[in-house]
Amino acid sequence: MTKKVGFFNLSLRRVLADGLSILDGARLRMLYYGLALAFFTLFVILADVLYQHHVILSITTGVMFVSAAVLFKFLTYRPRWTLISHLILIVGTIANVVDIFVAIQNVDVVTAEVIILIMLFSFYMLGQKPGLIYSLLNIVPALALMLLQYSNNYVIPLKPEKVDQNTSIVAMFACFVLIAIIISHFYNAFIKTFTELKETSEKQNGLTSEFEDAMRKAQKSSEAKSEFLSTMSHEIRTPLNAVIGMSNLLITGNPRPDQRENLEVLKFSAGNLLSIVNDVLDFNKIESGKLIFENIKFNMVELMQNICGGQTLTAHAKGLAFKLDVDSGLNRKVLFGDPTRITQIVFNLISNAIKFTAEGSVSVRATCIEDRHNQVTVNFAVKDTGIGIDQSRLDLIFEPFTQESISTTRQYGGTGLGLAIVKRLLELQGIKIKVNSTPGTGSEFTFNMIFPVSTEIYEPAPKQQQLAEDNDNLSAVRILIAEDNPVNVMLMKKLLSKWGITPTIAENGERAVELVQYGNFDIILMDLQMPVMNGFDAAKEIRKMRDHQKSGIPIIALTASALFDIRERVHDSGMNDYVSKPFKPNELFEKIQMLMKFPTSSFKFSDTPVVP
Known part of the structure; x- marks a missing residue:
């Protein structure tokens, strides 16, 4: 877009905008210098034809002279080069046709130069389609006149006006100069454009190379992070293995009641630390995109009982009622899926429910909502009577390292990764989790999973001996x-x-x-x-x-x-x-x-x- 300037401005520099393209800048410069040259040239020709008393040529030259002056002023006030180009071509085409058929009644060298000038101007300024139209509007009348003259069929009552040699020389010179101005400006614009494209291409190649280097560095950084987490995992888990293992051994050694209590606290604390470490590692594994889901056989009833076994004791220790309800239609079915990830999802939801419920109950359901023989759709639901979640913060609870509020974090603790892991694991399988919660009343988390069904019939394995x-x-x-x-x-x-x-x-x-x-x-x-x-x-x-x-x-x-x-x-x-x-x-x-x-x-x- 060009700048807005005062009406009395005559400077080209003031109408050239900073963000103007090279080609548009060339168009404006060409119009500016071309109209200025046309103004002075037409002034000389007008004076000459007036002196020779050529009425029609005086009229057409005068119209073009006035048009050049008006359009030059318009260009330096509101440089709308597209509109100005159309007006120049319309005036020039009309004047050219009038001169050919009425004034000089001939196609001479000057007329041919004017036609070539109009062709170049229209193509360079307005593009292919307008250029073709304006070219034909000037070429066709000239060819028509030549054909009529060749067949001696063109006769009008007006006598042709002959211009002297001086006028022809001035007109020819002006046409050559205008053609040179058009070609030079656009040639320069094309060269600059090609140079700019080359530089842009080189810069793009450089940016691509830098991007590839950045990607390689990011990959190395990711690998280094994974190696670091692996090392830290090993260094943390190794002493935890000893702490938890020794706690188990000491508990089985018939300790005194006070010693058992201390050992249980030690074991519980080590278990919490292990849970935090596992959450961080699991979340990193999910975020890296390297998590692979298994597709192995399992029984839903057995899996849910295993998940809820330890959680039931935790809930009862807090004085909460705990209920597990698994659809009886799933008792004998063998499903295909990833029981490890299902365990992780349901376990995190139950742990959250127990953590944020001070009194009342926690219930877990696995309901078969669709059975197509070769696949089943199971609805999982974990409901509690806990503190609930405000509707405006439902999305926030699934963000990593975030809980419903700062007060929640202070009161209940935790890393804030449990629900983030649940959401990511489900999203990776194309599943969306739904939350229905009321502050002070409780929350319910639900989601549906589709499982292929094996043709086998599930038979419970005999329990392992102690x-x-x-x-x-x-x-x-x-x-x-x-x-x-x-x-x-x-x-x-x-x-x-x-x-x-x-x-x-x-x-x-x-x-x-x-x-x-x-x-x-x-x-x-x-x-x-x-x-x-x-x-x-x-x-x-x-x-x-x-x-x-x-x-x-x-x-x-x-x-x-x-x-x-x-x-x-x-x-x-x-x-x-x-x-x-x-x-x-x-x-x-x-x-x-x-x-x-x-x-x-x-x-x-x-x-x-x-x-x-």
Whole structure:
């Protein structure tokens, strides 16, 4: 857009806007200098034709002279170059046609130059379509006159007006100069435009290169963050493993009532710390986009009972009524899905409900709202009679590290990651969670999930016997533990001693490989991060042994790592399974039992089944 100036302005500089394009600037300059030159040229020609008493030429030249003066003033006052260009071409076309058919009644050199000038001007100023129209409006009359003269059919009662040589020379010179002005200005504009495009392209290439560098740095930063979180996870989980493990061992040792109370507090606090660490790691895993959902078989009733088992005790400890209601239509169905993530979602919702409910009840429902034989839609609902949430802050509670209010954070604590994790896990599956809440009355969180259904019929597995009753089953098991942390070694020895097992200890991966080479073991518990040789490399070396009995020894990885691909790395290194630290004794016991039952099999993580 051009600037607005005073009426008496005659300067071109004042009408050129700062943000004007190169091509538009060239158009304005060409109009300015072209109209100025046309004004003086037409003044000379007008004086000459008036002197020669050429009436028609005087009229057409006078009209163009006045038009040039008016349009020049208009240009320096309101530089609307499109309108001015049209007006110039209209006046010039009319004058040219009148001169051809009435005044000179001929197509001479000057007329040809004027037509060429109009063609160039119209194309450069207005573009292809207007340029073509104005060109034809000038070319067609000239050709028509030439054809009529050739056939001797053009006769009018007016005598042609002949201009002298001086007028022709002035007109020809002015046309050449105007053509040169048009070409020079637009040539310069095109060169500048091409140069600018080249510079822009080079800058774009530079920005692209910088962007790629920034992406590489961001990727490295993300990898460094993941490695850092993995290291911190290992460093935090390792002592937590000892704290929780020792607490469990001491509690089972018949302590005095006051000692039991202290141990329960210690265990509870360690569990809270572990929960916070897990929340941060899980949220980072989700935000990184590296979370992969499993698609394995499970039974909904069994899963919900397992989720709510511990939560029921927590609710009752607060004096809350706890109710679990699972649709009976799901009792015998085997579903495909990710039970780990379902557990994480429902567990977080229940934990929140219990945390923010001082009195009343918490109820959990899993209702089959649609059954299509090969798939079911289950509605999950967690309802409480707690403090409730203000409607204006419902969206805020799902933001990471945020709770409903500062007072809520101070009173109830927590990281504010629970609901953020729930929302992200559901969104990654294309599911939206709904909240119905009234302050002071309570809240209800609901969402629907679709599960493919297996053709199998679910049969509940017989309950595992207590560990104390199974000591005889494991007393003869030869276990090798590869662990460099002395506290964890002591913990494992104490734990296995309760099962009647005396393990062999290897302080690093290299020592573990040597002991397997020269000894006989039934199962190996392998820590992953060890000096000299880590657990992954040690497992690979064991799998390469020529003795098939040794190379086929079941290996369970014990890891406190939080790397996203830990399961794949464990599997790729040849290990059979893994247990995360801090681990539950029952979980480790069951996995040892399973692998000892099938000592020569290559146990793998559940493969994804074909969805029916």
